[in-house]
Amino acid sequence: MIKKGSQIVCESLLREGCDVVFGIPGGAILPLYQTLPEYPELRHILVRHEQGASLAADAYARITGKPGVAFATSGPGATNLVTGIASAQMDSVPLVIVTGQVNSWTLGTDAFQETDITGITLPITKHNFLVMDARDIADTIKEAFYIANSGRPGPVLVDIPRDAFIQQVDYSDEPSIDLPGYSPSIKGNNRQIKRAAKLISQAEKPVIIAGHGIIISKAYDELRNLAEKAQIPVITTLLGISCFPEDHVLWTGWPGMHGMAYSSLALDEADLIIALGMRFDDRITGNPQKFAVNSRKIHIDIDPSEIGKNISVDVPIVGDVKEILLELNPIIEESVHPEWLKRIDQLKIEHPSLKLPQTDKLLARQVIKDISEITDGQATLVTGVGQHQMWAAQHYRFKKLCSFLTSGGSGTMGYEVPAAMGAQVADPDATVWSICGDGGFQMTMSELATIVENRLPVKFAILNNGFLGMVRQWQEIFFESSYVSTGYSGNPDFVKLAEAYGIKGIRVTDKTQVKPAITEAMDHDGPVLIDFIVEQEDNVYPMIPSGMTVNEIIEENLDQKVTS
Amino acid sequence: MSSFSEKHTITALVEDRPGVLNRISSMFRRRGYNISSLAVGQSETSGLSRMTFVVQGDTKTVEMVAKNLNKLVEVIKVLDISDENAVSRELALIRVNSDVSNRGEIMQIVEIFRAKIVDVSKDTLMVEVTGDEDKVDSLVDLLATFGVHEVMRTGTVAMSRGVAFESLSGPEN
Numbered sequence: 159m160i161k162k163g164s165q166i167v168c169e170s171l172l173r174e175g176c177d178v179v180f181g182i183p184g185g186a187i188l189p190l191y192q193t194l195p196e197y198p199e200l201r202h203i204l205v206r207h208e209q210g211a212s213l214a215a216d217a218y219a220r221i222t223g224k225p226g227v228a229f230a231t232s233g234p235g236a237t238n239l240v241t242g243i244a245s246a247q248m249d250s251v252p253l254v255i256v257t258g259q260v261n262s263w264t265l266g267t268d269a270f271q272e273t274d275i276t277g278i279t280l281p282i283t284k285h286n287f288l289v290m291d292a293r294d295i296a297d298t299i300k301e302a303f304y305i306a307n308s309g310r311p312g313p314v315l316v317d318i319p320r321d322a323f324i325q326q327v328d329y330s331d332e333p334s335i336d337l338p339g340y341s342p343s344i345k346g347n348n349r350q351i352k353r354a355a356k357l358i359s360q361a362e363k364p365v366i367i368a369g370h371g372i373i374i375s376k377a378y379d380e381l382r383n384l385a386e387k388a389q390i391p392v393i394t395t396l397l398g399i400s401c402f403p404e405d406h407v408l409w410t411g412w413p414g415m416h417g418m419a420y421s422s423l424a425l426d427e428a429d430l431i432i433a434l435g436m437r438f439d440d441r442i443t444g445n446p447q448k449f450a451v452n453s454r455k456i457h458i459d460i461d462p463s464e465i466g467k468n469i470s471v472d473v474p475i476v477g478d479v480k481e482i483l484l485e486l487n488p489i490i491e492e493s494v495h496p497e498w499l500k501r502i503d504q505l506k507i508e509h510p511s512l513k514l515p516q517t518d519k520l521l522a523r524q525v526i527k528d529i530s531e532i533t534d535g536q537a538t539l540v541t542g543v544g545q546h547q548m549w550a551a552q553h554y555r556f557k558k559l560c561s562f563l564t565s566g567g568s569g570t571m572g573y574e575v576p577a578a579m580g581a582q583v584a585d586p587d588a589t590v591w592s593i594c595g596d597g598g599f600q601m602t603m604s605e606l607a608t609i610v611e612n613r614l615p616v617k618f619a620i621l622n623n624g625f626l627g628m629v630r631q632w633q634e635i636f637f638e639s640s641y642v643s644t645g646y647s648g649n650p651d652f653v654k655l656a657e658a659y660g661i662k663g664i665r666v667t668d669k670t671q672v673k674p675a676i677t678e679a680m681d682h683d684g685p686v687l688i689d690f691i692v693e694q695e696d697n698v699y700p701m702i703p704s705g706m707t708v709n710e711i712i713e714e715n716l717d718q719k720v721t722s
Numbered sequence: 723m724s725s726f727s728e729k730h731t732i733t734a735l736v737e738d739r740p741g742v743l744n745r746i747s748s749m750f751r752r753r754g755y756n757i758s759s760l761a762v763g764q765s766e767t768s769g770l771s772r773m774t775f776v777v778q779g780d781t782k783t784v785e786m787v788a789k790n791l792n793k794l795v796e797v798i799k800v801l802d803i804s805d806e807n808a809v810s811r812e813l814a815l816i817r818v819n820s821d822v823s824n825r826g827e828i829m830q831i832v833e834i835f836r837a838k839i840v841d842v843s844k845d846t847l848m849v850e851v852t853g854d855e856d857k858v859d860s861l862v863d864l865l866a867t868f869g870v871h872e873v874m875r876t877g878t879v880a881m882s883r884g885v886a887f888e889s890l891s892g893p894e895n
């Protein structure tokens with residue numbers, strides 16, 4: 159059958175199970191857009207900025223487990239995607255990005271809106287392709303989906319010159335994958351699994367640290383079985399949050415720079431660390447030479463290049479964490495560690511990292527606690543980057559699996575708005591709360607229009623401290639409170655702004671109004687924005703300064719009055 | 723495991739596609755690995771090229787190099803053949819100052835190194851030499867006393883002897 163390249167793109171996307179595309183058209187990709195009406199099953203969501211498309215696709219992928227798909231035109235359209243692509247690469251999120259490119263015969267001539275997007279994204283994609291002939295589109299898109307969502311997931315970009323969309327070619331073959339150099343290991347090595355089981359049986363103070371890999375591989379039950387069978391406390395990484403229900407007795411928080419002190423201390427005191435689908439990021443290890451030196455380490459990850467990268471390990475196992483736990487769990491012995499669990503309970507009492515100071519002031523943390531209570535830990539939480547992100551991770555008690563979306567590796571401010579949109583598109587019935595910084599919100603708030611257009615009932619909570627708060631905190635602690643370029647004196651009236659978009663806006667200035675406002679937002683059948691005017695100079699604690707160890711942890715003095 | 727910095731020879735079988743070299747060099751640059759030399763050519767299979775890298779670093783670094791090479795979609799197989807069981811060769815062209823007074827002396831040196839003189843002009847000689855890196859280095863050093871104008875080296879290519887070689891990048895490393 160004769161088909162145009164643009165039709166082949168659409169049919170290939172549908173074949174891979176894609177049902178939503180985020181994007182913005184333009185000259186080079188227009189032939190593809192003009193074909194979309196022939197494929198009504200492919201829902202296109204017209205964003206307001208391409209960064210919104212890549213970040214929304216990221217959230218969509220995290221929720222559905224399918225690659226998120228975004229379209230953009232050549233040149234500025236493609237470069238606007240870059241921040242979202244880099245974020246997805248850092249957080250192992252599968253994306254398939256289709257960009258239009260200038261006509262193939264003008265490539266390399268600095269044609270209008272020509273940008274070498276495969277060159278630009280080379281170090282921030284798992285792989286990318288430039289497809290010069292429509293005959294290669296079907297195979298390439300199949301390969302793109304396969305690469306994006308197998309092994310360690312990541313973004314794949316497919317750049318297609320305008321003429322290839324128009325080119326008519328014979329299209330009948332089933333597409334095929336020809337990737338001789340790509341074969342992710344799934345099954346773990348048996349001998350190593352046995353060694354791991356032995357170490358687990360011998361351990362007296364074991365702890366699990368569970369990362370994003372648990373969520374990606376949907377190994378929730380296997381993690382829980384392991385933890386319960388050998389009575390091992392479960393710590394998660396920031397991106398691992400919501401891989402293990404936080405009302406479980408074995409849940410032991412998350413460690414690192416702003417994690418709970420007892421989690422970092424538990425890692426430090428443990429005699430065995432079982433690291434599952436995580437990568438010993440520097441925000442967790444601090445000084446890697448002094449990280450958890452008292453323990454042996456089992457490291458299970460699908461990416462061989464993560465093993466031994468930051469921390470040397472005793473038992474490395476490469477493969478899919480779910481497959482490996484399915485092998486491992488049956489051969490470990492049931493055991494209990496009452497002394498160790500008691501010690502952890504004691505650490506929790508001695509280091510009450512989640513306790514709020516007594517105050518009548520409106521603390522951002524209070525807002526998170528109240529949202530957690532009112533939603534009963536069942537909402538999907540999306541955050542930006544900064545203090546509000548850390549407080550959201552600390553004070554929301556996640557009881558729903560895969561319900562915390564945040565830009566961890568890249569720390570991309572502005573994630574909060576488009577990602578909340580993508581999460582709501584992915585799961586229309588979910589209660590999605592977007593926890594926003596007043597800074598980050600203003601980076602991507604143009605997507606409010608997209609949210610309204612698509613009737614997405616996202617609830618926005620701006621934790622408005624009038625500052626680039628996290629940076630201000632660093633200035634306070636490390637630069638003698640010299641607040642260079644971190645104060646916002648010209649913030650807009652966010653309530654009026656919401657109303658301008660046709661979104662219900664609520665302002666909260668007092669602690670007593672928090673719960674009623676949250677309830678009002680929940681009861682409202684549509685998007686709502688609450689502008690919480692919170693304490694401006696509150697700090698995130700605990701804090702382990704960059705490159706330090708748990709011994710240098712700074713904890714909040716709860717007796718001291720909060721500064722104003 | 724040695725932790726001191728030394729030269730390692732790694733070979734990679736890669737798909738012969740536009741941009742592959744770019745991806746590989748980008749990975750080396752980004753991760754801060756040091757390539758002392760790089761040679762690329764067609765392999766025995768059409769559509770596939772073989773690359774030889776000489777990399778400076780400790781064992782761990784070289785292990786990470788191999789793992790990160792392997793992670794690239796277009797890289798098919800990576801081998802560390804640093805052990806003495808490999809043959810490594812490089813070709814160099816050296817243009818050296820020479821006139822009738824020292825031509826004989828240079829020719830003697832060239833002879834000892836089983837190198838060849840491939841071009842002669844009034845006051846220079848061009849020498850072609852094949853051998854491992856050390857041999858080429860020594861010849862260049864010796865010729866330097868006469869004044870070396872230009873050196874053009876291909877970079878090392880290497881192949882292990884026999885058939886059994888160990889992959890550095892197997893998942894269980």
Ligand SMILES: Cc1ncc(C[n+]2csc(CCOP(=O)(O)OP(=O)(O)O)c2C)c(N)n1
Pocket residue numbers: 542543544545546547569570571572594595596597598599621623625626627628629
């Ligand atoms: C795109 C981007 N630019 C800059 C930064 C550096 N940065 C990290 S946190 C932060 C402050 C964020 O301010 P806001 O969104 O208001 O959140 P808050 O910390 O006040 O809760 C900044 C500027 C970043 N992470 N991302």
Ligand SMILES: [Mg+2]
Pocket residue numbers: 595596597621622623624625626627
């Ligand atoms: Mg702020």
